[in-house]
Amino acid sequence: MANLTVDRAEALARAEHAVLGEIHSSSEAYDNLAHLCDIIGDRFAGSASEREGAVWLRDRAAAYGLRDPRLQTFAHTGWTRGPVSVRIIDPVDRAIEAISLPYTPAADFEGEAIWVGQGEQDDYDRLSPDACQGKIVVSWAESTPPPGGHASHRREKTGRALAAGAKAFLFVNQNPGMMAITGSLTAGFVGELPALGLPRESGDYLRRLIERGTVRLRFSIASTFGDTTSHNVLADLGPTTRDGAYLIASAHYDAHDIAVGATDNTSGTVVVLEAARALKKVEDLLPVPIRVILFACEEIGLLGAWHYAKHQAADLDRCRFVLNVDSPVKSEPGSESLSTCGFPELVPYFERLGQELHYEFEVKDRISGYADHFPFSVAGVPSGTLGSKPVAGMVGRGWGHTAADTVDKVNPKSLQAAAALVARLLLRAAYDAEFPGRHRTKAEMDATIDASPIGWYVRRFGRYPFQPTWA
Numbered sequence: 001m002a003n004l005t006v007d008r009a010e011a012l013a014r015a016e017h018a019v020l021g022e023i024h025s026s027s028e029a030y031d032n033l034a035h036l037c038d039i040i041g042d043r044f045a046g047s048a049s050e051r052e053g054a055v056w057l058r059d060r061a062a063a064y065g066l067r068d069p070r071l072q073t074f075a076h077t078g079w080t081r082g083p084v085s086v087r088i089i090d091p092v093d094r095a096i097e098a099i100s101l102p103y104t105p106a107a108d109f110e111g112e113a114i115w116v117g118q119g120e121q122d123d124y125d126r127l128s129p130d131a132c133q134g135k136i137v138v139s140w141a142e143s144t145p146p147p148g149g150h151a152s153h154r155r156e157k158t159g160r161a162l163a164a165g166a167k168a169f170l171f172v173n174q175n176p177g178m179m180a181i182t183g184s185l186t187a188g189f190v191g192e193l194p195a196l197g198l199p200r201e202s203g204d205y206l207r208r209l210i211e212r213g214t215v216r217l218r219f220s221i222a223s224t225f226g227d228t229t230s231h232n233v234l235a236d237l238g239p240t241t242r243d244g245a246y247l248i249a250s251a252h253y254d255a256h257d258i259a260v261g262a263t264d265n266t267s268g269t270v271v272v273l274e275a276a277r278a279l280k281k282v283e284d285l286l287p288v289p290i291r292v293i294l295f296a297c298e299e300i301g302l303l304g305a306w307h308y309a310k311h312q313a314a315d316l317d318r319c320r321f322v323l324n325v326d327s328p329v330k331s332e333p334g335s336e337s338l339s340t341c342g343f344p345e346l347v348p349y350f351e352r353l354g355q356e357l358h359y360e361f362e363v364k365d366r367i368s369g370y371a372d373h374f375p376f377s378v379a380g381v382p383s384g385t386l387g388s389k390p391v392a393g394m395v396g397r398g399w400g401h402t403a404a405d406t407v408d409k410v411n412p413k414s415l416q417a418a419a420a421l422v423a424r425l426l427l428r429a430a431y432d433a434e435f436p437g438r439h440r441t442k443a444e445m446d447a448t449i450d451a452s453p454i455g456w457y458v459r460r461f462g463r464y465p466f467q468p469t470w471a
Helices: 006-024 028-040 048-063 121-125 154-163 200-212 262-280 303-311 313-318 346-356 374-378 412-431 442-450 455-461
Strands: 067-090 094-096 107-115 136-140 168-172 195-198 216-237 246-252 290-295 319-325 336-340 362-365 383-388
Touching: 006 262, 006 412, 028 048, 028 262, 028 412, 048 067, 048 216, 048 262, 048 290, 067 303, 094 200, 107 168, 107 200, 136 154, 136 200, 154 168, 154 455, 168 200, 195 200, 216 262, 216 303, 246 262, 246 303, 246 412, 262 290, 262 319, 262 412, 290 303, 303 313, 303 374, 313 319, 319 412, 336 346, 336 412, 346 362, 346 412, 374 383, 374 442, 383 412, 442 455
Parallel strands: 107 136, 136 168, 168 195, 246 290, 246 319, 319 383, 336 362
Antiparallel strands: 067 094, 067 216, 107 216, 216 290, 336 383
16 A cells, blocks of 8 residues: 555545545444344345345445446255254153254154264264264354364364264254254255254253263254245446456345344345445545445355356456455454455455554454355455454354344444444555455465365365355
8 A cells, every 4th residue: 555646545545534434424234234134034045035135235225326236146946944853762751952954854763862072073083983873963063263273164063974974963052042053054955964953051961961871862854945046136336447456345145044143144234235335425536346245145055156256257357355244243343353265465464454544453364165255265366254253252153043143232333343444445455456465276276275174075075065066
């Protein structure tokens, strides 16, 4: 940014001041979040409420004056939840609370349960090679990664259970409060094994029984699958040129069927929309175009992002940076965290921007295959996701992926702070003709991913953990 001319520096300063004033003097982001959650509902992939949400978001983009707001429709396999029953049949006879993980197949069976702790490779290494063969593997859900470390995602934990010969998989929330946890078993295809989400209390009860001796469970799971469609929401602002660099600002607007997803990720959706609304006020000062994309079907395998990246591949070589926003307000203002994905040269760049903006935020580079930036990273496009640090006193996702992810968990000031940060980062990237993010070749990204914590999964199963069969 030091190479800006006086005129460009003045234009950037004018744009930033106008955007900050617009965002911090408006309740628009919170009003939009309340409408999406309280009126439209969960917006689960392929559902009527997801379609209603797409149309409403397109119309909001039009009301804000964004250019050519439109829907990008794609087909996929939908899943519908049915009744579930889980019963301990030995050493006691007792029902426990559980819900299906999306895309679990229907099942009726019984079997012996085995506890694998966090479900990391070290946990399996402590067991005999055939310890899980034909059994029901019980694992804690996602943990909070240690500083600089990795905590496995649900897909990695189910992958290890599959590799160990498991018959079924139970995923236990680490946060108390009888909050059964959900999360898609696959990326939009029928699951490889039956899988359920449990509240901590149910899972901890199973753990205690397993530590005493043999535990057998009886399951009944109803699930249905069928063809459906979903819609990405697209709009543009800034110059109308179709050549030269551009930016993408994105978020997913879908949630899970058991919750309205206020933090994950209605908050990210309204933050991106609010940043775009404010930037529209200074559109004549934008030096490059910005494409706003609100993705569908992130929660079931990044389907909307994979579809867009596949069908817009010819244009991605011009994309300077993809700024995805996912769960940016789990904590208080100032707790934002930006994770780039295989582009370590961007860490010092964004750290320096935080200092220049007098609003420092955490920046790190790590390969994460579980947010909508990832299909762009695979394509070699500099990208990352802006989220936030975990809720103090909670583990992993906190309220996320449970029925407790509701509007009352969102601080309106956090929405304003995150929207202001997104708008300013987009402005800085737009004005920086020497943006340091370098596009990677496929061979370079393949090598980076292979060396990452999900490399083993790709080698074992021949696909990324959250990749649909058609991508």
